[in-house]
Amino acid sequence: MLFDNHNRPITYLRLAVTDRCNLRCFYCMPEAGIRYLPKQQLLTYEEMERLVAVLARMGVSKLRLTGGEPFVRAGLMGFLERLSVIPGMDELHMTxxxxxxxxxxxxxxxLGIKSVNLSLDTLDRARFHQITRRDELPAVLTTLDELLAHNIRVKINAVVMDGQNTQDLFALAELARNQPIDVRFIEEMPFNGEGNHYPVLTWTHQRILAELKSFYPDLQPRPAAPHATATTWQAPGHVGTMGIIAAYTRTFCGSCNRIRLTAQGTLKTCLYDNGVLDVRALLRSGATNDDLTAAFLKAFAHRPKNGFEAEAHRPEVTESMSTIGG
Structure with missing residues (x-):
């Protein structure tokens, strides 16, 4: 087992395979997009595969591929094929x-993908276009149908945004009525390339829960999975569940087991830190696997206690989630 300086296990890696995305979501980046990195500044698939293997030997057993949007990078399925056979990496997930x-x-x-987090903030086509700045809702719903047909566990991630999609919470929650879907409502974070959209976050996890209880007065809490970011609820008669992720309020830091590698090879031991290790530089300077292991261990030994401590040690948060890795 691998532990940080607060005795939290580190078992989960979120790996961004690209900073590019084919949508321009309101909460993720400005309408004009972001300045994407030149290809040579991104980790190659071979470099990523090596890092995953090193971390698997250290005790990381769960991997989630993120972006940007993973499927805009050519060769992704071949990369998935190779990741699926790395010893010790027991769970492979995607966003x-x-x-x-x-x-x-x-x-x-x-290939045994355990689950897919599907970003879907509304079922209304016009509002989808408004939020994402692209008219792609039919394609997303086709993907949802395919995932369910192939028995891949689906978690729908819906960012709750004042003035954008709060009227859609009930329709999204209803997806869990007859299908084994986990619908998770997420507090908006400031990772949109511009900083906070609101002086005060009004749609907190408490308000989201109150809204859900207005639809489902008999909503029942479900047992929390170890290291879960979401509090989970279920309405009587529903096949699936509803979850709320306090991503801005940060109520789950005490059990956080995840680290992130950005597409450019920056290690983040907290979503809110500014990057703690340039892994790409190590790789390209000839570091051995033992060197990489030592550098990871040093970084994990100085992990912030929570997101507030991490944020306090950096300039203002202005990067895009597409750059960080979802």
């Missing part, structure tokens, strides 16, 4: 916006 995903779902099932 996607679903626009390009549907044709690959059968192969994802064959």
């Amino acid at each position: 996607t916006n679903g626009v390009l995903t549907a044709p690959h779902v059968a192969d994802m099932a064959r």
Whole structure:
């Protein structure tokens, strides 16, 4: 087992395979997009594969591929194939916006993808276009149908945004009525390339829960999974569940087991830190696997206690989630 300086296990890696995305979501980046990194500044698949293998030997057993949007990077399925056989990496998961995903779902099932986090903030086509600045809702819903048809566990991630999609909470929650879907409502974070959209966050996890209880007065709490970021609820008669992620309020830091590697090879031991290790530089300067292991251990030994401590040691948060890795 691998532990940080606060005795929290580190078992979960979120790996961004690209900073590019085919949507322009309101909460993730400005309408004009962000300045993408030149290809040579991104980790190669071979470099990523080596890092995953090193971390697996250290005790990391769960991997989630993120972006940007993973499926905009060429060769992704071959990379997934190689990741699926790395010893010690027991769980392979993905996060996607679903626009390009549907044709690959059968192969994802064959490779044993455990779950997919599908970004979906509304079921209304006009509001989807407004939020994402692209008219791609039909493609996302096709992906949802394919994932369910291939028995891949689906978690829908819906960022709750004042003035954007708060009228959609009930429709999204209803997806869990007859299907084994986990619908998770997420507090908006300032990772949109511009900083906070609001002087005060009004749609906190408490308000989201109150809204859900207005729809489902008999909403029942579900037992929390170890290291879960979401508090989970279920309405009587529903097959699936609803979850609330206090991503801005940061109520779950005490059990956090995850680290992040950005597409450019920056290690983040907390979503809110400014990056703690340039892994790409180590790789390209000839570091051995033992060197990488030692550098990781040193970084994990100085991990912030929570997101507030991490944020206090950096300038203002202005980067895009597409750059960080979702």
